[in-house]
Amino acid sequence: MLFFRRRFSTLCLLLLTSFSVSAAASEKWSAQWEPTKLVNGSPIIFRVTAPSQITELRGNFLGQEFSFRPSKACHCWYGFAGVSLATKAGTYTLHVEGKGLGENEGTMSYAVTVTAAHYPFSRVKIPPAFVEPPKETEPLIAAADAAKKQAFATTDANPLWSGPFQRPADAETSGVFGTARIVNGVQKAQHKGLDFRASIGTPVHATNSGTVILARSLYFEGNCVMLDHGQGLVTIYMHLSEFKVKEGEKVVAGQLIALSGGTGRSTGPHLHFAVRWHGEYLDPKTLLELHPPAK
Numbered sequence: 544m545l546f547f548r549r550r551f552s553t554l555c556l557l558l559l560t561s562f563s564v565s566a567a568a569s570e571k572w573s574a575q576w577e578p579t580k581l582v583n584g585s586p587i588i589f590r591v592t593a594p595s596q597i598t599e600l601r602g603n604f605l606g607q608e609f610s611f612r613p614s615k616a617c618h619c620w621y622g623f624a625g626v627s628l629a630t631k632a633g634t635y636t637l638h639v640e641g642k643g644l645g646e647n648e649g650t651m652s653y654a655v656t657v658t659a660a661h662y663p664f665s666r667v668k669i670p671p672a673f674v675e676p677p678k679e680t681e682p683l684i685a686a687a688d689a690a691k692k693q694a695f696a697t698t699d700a701n702p703l704w705s706g707p708f709q710r711p712a713d714a715e716t717s718g719v720f721g722t723a724r725i726v727n728g729v730q731k732a733q734h735k736g737l738d739f740r741a742s743i744g745t746p747v748h749a750t751n752s753g754t755v756i757l758a759r760s761l762y763f764e765g766n767c768v769m770l771d772h773g774q775g776l777v778t779i780y781m782h783l784s785e786f787k788v789k790e791g792e793k794v795v796a797g798q799l800i801a802l803s804g805g806t807g808r809s810t811g812p813h814l815h816f817a818v819r820w821h822g823e824y825l826d827p828k829t830l831l832e833l834h835p836p837a838k
């Protein structure tokens with residue numbers, strides 16, 4: 544944070560200068576992002592080519608700071624970021640700042656366009672006890688909230704993931720991310736995950752490497768596993784029938800972590816897979832389609 548706060552007062556001035564730094568310096572900079580068409584809810588891989596003198600690179604997009612990693616495979620730096628569901632369509636600025644060069648040459652800004660996603664509507668019926676939980680379940684819900692809060696607070700400062708994110712289950716997908724749900728006739732919050740039509744007992748795999756920060760039964764989520772991939776990125780697997788990992792365990796991409804089920808608030812057996820980044824839920828389908836460079 545300091546990295547940016549320290550320089551924020553000069554940023555407005557720099558904005559002008561960084562768009563028009565000397566031709567020689569700006570030629571060495573370029574930025575690309577994936578997906579190329581960003582919408583609210585998109586996870587993003589930014590790829591930046593920077594002058595060779597740069598030794599460390601940080602980015603800031605939509606108010607969220609993140610770091611870049613160098614990759615020999617792409618001769619570039621890459622970083623994970625996201626657009627929250629609540630972000631309005633518009634053009635936003637990606638700021639990048641590197642260590643190793645002077646103030647003007649080490650900073651660059653890019654205009655990034657976000658368009659509005661068109662997410663669908665769906666009607667679902669859920670047992671009333673889960674829509675309006677009976678009073679005696681309040682302690683269970685409070686315990687679940689506390690466990691989740693604690694888990695989300697333990698994200699690693701370093702990236703623990705690398706390479707593409709793998710599908711968590713070998714099954715077709717159904718409920719897509721962002722669907723506005725009409726539950727028992729009443730419009731509720733958007734669906735913030737991707738559902739896999741997985742029958743009970745289907746193997747569930749870690750989408751990428753990380754640490755198990757939660758593996759326990761929660762009121763709504765049922766048996767739930769959360770994996771920390773570092774730097775605020777967490778993947779969540781819900782309604783499981785059986786755990787294959789314990790809290791605190793390190794996992795590698797593709798590792799068996801659980802068997803799917805229909806526990807918690809569920810309309811039937813399925814795997815609900817969610818992606819959380821700095822408290823915002825992002826589209827898991829897009830995450831699975833990204834092509835992060837190899838190291």
Ligand SMILES: [Zn+2]
Pocket residue numbers: 718734736737738814815816
């Ligand atoms: Zn779901």
